[in-house]
Amino acid sequence: MDSPALRIRRVGIDTWRENVAYLHRECPVVRAAGFQALSKVTVRANGMAIAAVLNVVDDEHLVQSCELGLSEDAFARLQVAEGHAAYVSHAEPAASIAALHRKIAGERLTRDDLHAIIRDVAQARYSKIELAAFVVATQQTGLDRDEVLHLSEAMIAVGRRLDWGSQVRGGPVVDKHCIGGVPGNRTSMLVVPIVTAHGMLCPKTSSRAITSPSGTADTMEVLAEVALPFERLAAIVRETNGCLAWGGTADLSPADDILISVERPLALDSPGQMIASILSKKIAAGSTHLVLDIPMGPTAKVRTMGEAQRLKKLFEFVAARLNLQLDALISDGSQPIGRGIGPVLEARDVMQVLHNDPEAPTDLRQKALMLAGRMIEFDPDVRGGDGWRIARDILESGRALAQMQAIIEAQGRRVHPPELGALVREVAATQAGRVRAIDNLRLARIAQLAGAPQVAGAGVDLLCKAGDVVQAGQPLYRIHAQYEADMQFAGDLAALDDGYRIGPADGPSEPRVAVA
């Protein structure tokens, strides 16, 4: 039963991927229809309809009893002007809610179920509570490999999809991705200039930090604009063969964007959803070939070789059925990569490598060359085993640097790049010996407390890495911050446990994780 007409009013509240409708408690519709707070309602106006969650309002300044308030999300989705007549009714639950309940009950979902769920999610028919239920239910009993495939397909189906066909004429569109968990691991900013200098197309979009002190998009933003509209991004790739943009605005995976809005506050990231999220975005970006980096180590996201292998096989199963050529590798995640942790410090490391600076961190350089080499071997004209050498030549010749400058110019060079945080504190070794491991989680947390990524110049600068011999009192790393209180928090945590594991200097070197 539809309500009498109410007047639409835009309520300037950003409810972040949730449609909220605001009705006054004295509104006749609330009383007649028996609406309660958090009721799911359908709002109809001018031929448009959206689902929304109801918030009851007691203040006439927000909405009057004859008005229907809409949060920014809801107003944008309904696409009807303020003052227009609107009608509210009880919403039948989204059709896919029955499938959600079956998943909560531990059942396996079909292809149709997952497509229905993702369609409803993308159309903003799920409340935050329902999104959380889906994320937790698929995390807890997991998704089997067919479910992951169907989830990935469903996510692709509801988004836009880039097509580079006319540009590559059947050649590969390459990409790389790292599942994350290792601070400082900014290989994308090296790999993209190298492979695009080789002539390959690599339209790389990255995320901002979700739970880490910096994402590739945050670090790239130190150098250039990264929030690029869809059409601009395509033009840059046509011009330079590649880009290093933030994926969030590109509208490539709207369902994923909405799911992340509850995964982030819950700090959840299940294998099935991670795979669907990553692969759907790669397919949507038009990629045909992908190198996937799975760092493994005691403080990385993936902690055992068995877990890493299972994840690798699951990626391979889904990618094959999506017609995506995948080269997945398990890498050493036993310590941060490079020296800097935090946007400005990581950008410095990247530029040192591109400049062939003798001070450049060796591990970052080596890893980037390895990854770029494997991507270059996707080129049908390159012989197997030649990729690494080609990548190295491109880097050493300065062609990678020139290519990076071209991409920065195309995206828009940052005129006043952020500076390194002026407050500095050194953390020193409490004992002599050889550094055996560095705790990724601990160092990431210290960098976050120092202000990263919101304060781009905040973070941690590592002065020693695993394998180095240190003396008691020798500085292990420097914390950079902009605010005294941040430095205090970060310094306190470092004082509690500096994250360095130091063993005897002359003992056996601990086995490094082999690259599989």
Add this chain to the structure above:
Amino acid sequence: MDSPALRIRRVGIDTWRENVAYLHRECPVVRAAGFQALSKVTVRANGMAIAAVLNVVDDEHLVQSCELGLSEDAFARLQVAEGHAAYVSHAEPAASIAALHRKIAGERLTRDDLHAIIRDVAQARYSKIELAAFVVATQQTGLDRDEVLHLSEAMIAVGRRLDWGSQVRGGPVVDKHCIGGVPGNRTSMLVVPIVTAHGMLCPKTSSRAITSPSGTADTMEVLAEVALPFERLAAIVRETNGCLAWGGTADLSPADDILISVERPLALDSPGQMIASILSKKIAAGSTHLVLDIPMGPTAKVRTMGEAQRLKKLFEFVAARLNLQLDALISDGSQPIGRGIGPVLEARDVMQVLHNDPEAPTDLRQKALMLAGRMIEFDPDVRGGDGWRIARDILESGRALAQMQAIIEAQGRRVHPPELGALVREVAATQAGRVRAIDNLRLARIAQLAGAPQVAGAGVDLLCKAGDVVQAGQPLYRIHAQYEADMQFAGDLAALDDGYRIGPADGPSEPRVAVA
């Protein structure tokens, strides 16, 4: 790091058991601290602190950039006046979130874990997203019996607890509860007058409808006030030995009240949470003895005898450890109880039974006498087997009716009770035969569409029950509604499937579910 001082502003939005803080997008704190929509924040003012979820606001009329808006829930919990200085900082996740993640990963939670979670829930430290995660995680892999016990204890620990010791002097404080799922099953409104007329103390609190066309509180509200403050409720019980009140305002189980705020929109009700919810509220109400009714039938909440037995044993395990004497019984849930479904119709059935009206529904009367009899046998002075006869004598003598009138007067008699919906439509049998079963879910849904419980006079009045022989075209039930559109929806559903299962008139009677 605390923000510069902001001015508290009350924002009249009822966010329903979730603390929401509103900050303007241009507020310096938002930019400096890197707050994002849905960030968890800590708000401090005048020595008080609360956790809240952040909504970013773009409208100066809602909050200005120097103000901190608080939703009604948040404002009430902080207990600091408008205009007072407040400080906002990033909230560390509630301490129990780590335990929540372990549950999502499928682990068993300890006593300490569950106490920590419920403490944080009761203190409104969980966002709706986190509450949904807890509810789904405990639903999906379930809670083992020790977890259910600890959850129950934890819920008791965070609420107020009534103590009737001085009044009963060691005698029993009795209660009854039905797990629900069978429409019309209003035995509490008969049981309470009977057992309190016997001299037992029965402080009965009930819920409003969550997913049904009427809860006991909705039906009692047709006759009397049910939303009674804590102290008033205690006074009524001292005066009349009993009450029939709504439990929601009594503050007996604040954590449960908050969990229900997400269970209801998700339509989730797991066995473990149901048991913890029910038993914690009984203990908090000061009950020492409980009769528990578990209706079982193909369209009831519990559908098989095995399921009913498992639930019964789990209730018995937890109750024993909470020192609650429990008499749990499995009853016939194969069709609605009584004739009326909906507040006004159900109240009519109850009053007919109390008046010993020959028209009174026999099944409702018999079931109420059986339950009251078992409660009366909690009386140490009553011989085993005598309860039913004592209950019948109290009912037939008119003492139960007099007691009901006293309770109605004490709670506050409804001066203008709602009337039966004026719109009436009869639904007739499409074939002749014997009624074999009546679908509880279907009849409940028809009554809901007709407007129950929001429209108290709406609902369904059953004219035939299982076992009756009917002719084609004979009315099976009447739908009552107040609004034409409601009647249309309800009538359409009934036309699709009237919910009656009619078999041959001379075939064998279907076995009725035995009362265990």
